[in-house]
Structure formats: structure tokens, C-alpha cells
Amino acid sequence: MLILECPYCGVMADETDLHGGGEAHLKRFGPGSSDDEFETYLFHRKNPKGVHFERWRHVSGCGKWFHAARNTMTLEVYGTYPAQTYEPPKELVAKIKKKHPEWGGYE
Amino acid sequence: MSNAVSALQGASFDGYCKVEEAGLTGMITLRGDLASKGVAKAVKAVTGAAMPGQGEVTEGDKGRVGWMSPDELLLIVDHAEAPAIVDAATASLGDEHSLVVNVSDARAVYRVKGAACREIIAKLAPADTSVMQPGMLRRTRIAQVPAAFYLEDDETAVVVCFRSVAQYAFDLLKDAAQPGGEVGVL
Numbered sequence: 001m002l003i004l005e006c007p008y009c010g011v012m013a014d015e016t017d018l019h020g021g022g023e024a025h026l027k028r029f030g031p032g033s034s035d036d037e038f039e040t041y042l043f044h045r046k047n048p049k050g051v052h053f054e055r056w057r058h059v060s061g062c063g064k065w066f067h068a069a070r071n072t073m074t075l076e077v078y079g080t081y082p083a084q085t086y087e088p089p090k091e092l093v094a095k096i097k098k099k100h101p102e103w104g105g106y107e
Numbered sequence: 108m109s110n111a112v113s114a115l116q117g118a119s120f121d122g123y124c125k126v127e128e129a130g131l132t133g134m135i136t137l138r139g140d141l142a143s144k145g146v147a148k149a150v151k152a153v154t155g156a157a158m159p160g161q162g163e164v165t166e167g168d169k170g171r172v173g174w175m176s177p178d179e180l181l182l183i184v185d186h187a188e189a190p191a192i193v194d195a196a197t198a199s200l201g202d203e204h205s206l207v208v209n210v211s212d213a214r215a216v217y218r219v220k221g222a223a224c225r226e227i228i229a230k231l232a233p234a235d236t237s238v239m240q241p242g243m244l245r246r247t248r249i250a251q252v253p254a255a256f257y258l259e260d261d262e263t264a265v266v267v268c269f270r271s272v273a274q275y276a277f278d279l280l281k282d283a284a285q286p287g288g289e290v291g292v293l
Binding site (some may be wrong): 002008009010011012014016017059060061062063064 | 175
């Protein structure tokens with residue numbers, strides 16, 4: 001079972017306490033954007049085999065959204081961090097990079 | 108105004124732990140910046156309790172204060188005094204960006220009494236109840252509904268849930284406390 005630490009409550013919450021919110025750090029293209037941009041924003045996801053950044057909500061706990069970095073293949077969790085950011089913390093990216101030198105990095 | 112009644116009006120069940128509905132309990136939601144002095148002062152003034160830290164519940168002479176999320180507190184007070192406490196807290200907070208609402212009648216509260224109270228909750232919630240001590244509060248779910256619980260003492264757990272699922276929550280706790288269902292690990 002997937003267990004993530006909620007960065008707001010500090011509790012180790014398992015996935016039945018959480019609700020998944022899909023890929024993290026999407027840039028929104030709304031009114032005024034081109035059809036291609038809008039299509040990409042709506043439908044195109046990385047869906048990687050390996051390191052993935054996701055949004056999760058601690059739904060039956062504090063109710064807050066947060067981010068998690070985990071591996072979609074091994075289910076290893078690299079870390080969680082609050083939602084008030086546009087990109088993953090540098091330390092976390094460095095930590096993952098150290099562990100998986102072949103990983104292409106965030107982006 | 109009509110008489111206030113609690114969700115299950117004190118229903119109880121004697122299993123290997125005693126499960127009872129706690130009756131009328133005053134509950135107030137306070138939202139705001141928990142780091143601000145104004146909020147701490149208001150909380151102290153109306154309950155006598157200190158500001159709880161992350162995942163804690165504190166006790167004062169007029170009630171308890173539980174940490175529900177980074178911007179939310181639950182004040183557990185006397186049911187009849189709750190409206191006055193809401194007014195007092197609102198006045199004390201003044202211009203501070205905050206919200207104080209009496210949610211007493213939207214909640215149901217249960218007490219699980221017995222040496223195995225942690226085990227009863229562990230059967231229903233995905234929380235590690237073995238680490239729970241008096242003074243800690245955990246918001247989680249019991250079976251399919253959201254609930255929060257804390258320990259009043261080592262053998263009394265208090266479970267708070269929404270009133271709309273009061274019967275469901277009571278049935279769950281009752282079922283978990285059925286004699287013969289002892290696990291004996293906690």
C-alpha cells in the first residue's frame with residue numbers, strides 16, 4: 001500500500017486516507033490560448049515509467065492538497081512537499097537524481 | 108426553540124469495550140491563521156486552553172481545543188454555552204481574518220471505554236492507534252466515513268463524526284466491540 005507523509009499534518013497517511021489528483025505542476029492554458037496548447041493542457045500527460053510528481057489530497061485528514069514524488073514502477077516514495085510551489089524542491093530533485101543518475105530530470 | 112437532542116440520544120453498547128454516544132456536546136469550528144497571537148488569545152479566553160500544536164488536543168477549564176488542519180481548530184465545549192462562546196471568540200478576534208461557527212448540531216460524538224479502546228479504533232481506521240496518547244488527535248476515517256479521535260485518558264477514546272452518519276458510525280463501533288472479537292495486539 002502506498003503511504004505518504006502529509007506535509008501539513010505530519011502523519012503517515014495511507015492511500016485510503018488520500019485522494020489522487022494526477023500529475024503535478026501542470027501549467028494551465030485557459031481562454032486565449034491556442035487549440036494545441038489547450039489540448040496539451042487538458043489531455044497530454046507524461047505518464048512515465050519511473051519517477052513521477054503527483055498531486056494528492058489528504059481527504060479524510062486535514063483536507064489539504066500536497067505534492068508527492070514517487071516511482072510508478074517500484075512505488076518508492078521519494079518525498080512529499082506542500083502545494084504552494086510551481087516546481088519540486090531542488091533538494092528533492094537532487095536526491096532523486098543521485099539515486100537514479102539515468103533519470104532525465106523534472107521537465 | 109425546540110429541545111436540543113443529540114444524534115442517538117445516548118445510545119450505548121456493552122461489548123469488550125463500552126461504546127456510548129456522548130450526548131449533547133458543543134463543537135465550534137475556528138478557522139484562521141493559527142500562528143497569529145490574536146487566535147491564540149481568543150482560544151485561551153474562551154476555553155482556557157493553550158494553542159494545540161500539530162496533531163494535538165489541549166484542555167482548559169472550559170473545554171478542549173483540537174488541531175484539525177493548519178488553519179482549523181475544533182473547540183469542544185459545553186453544548187448550552189456554545190453560542191455564547193462563538194460570540195465571545197468572534198468579538199475577541201475582531202478584525203482578524205477568521206471564521207467561528209457553531210457546528211454542535213452537525214456532529215455526533217462517541218466514547219469508547221475500556222482497556223482495548225485503541226484496538227476498537229484500529230479495526231476501523233487506517234491510523235496507527237498504538238502510538239496515540241492522551242493529548243494527541245488524529246483526523247482520519249472509520250470504515251467509509253471521515254472521523255477524528257483522541258484519547259481522554261488511556262482507556263477512553265472519543266470519536267467525532269458527522270451527524271448524518273451517526274447511526275453508521277455507532278454500528279461500526281458496536282460491531283468492532285462485539286464480545287469474541289478481541290484481537291489482543293494493542
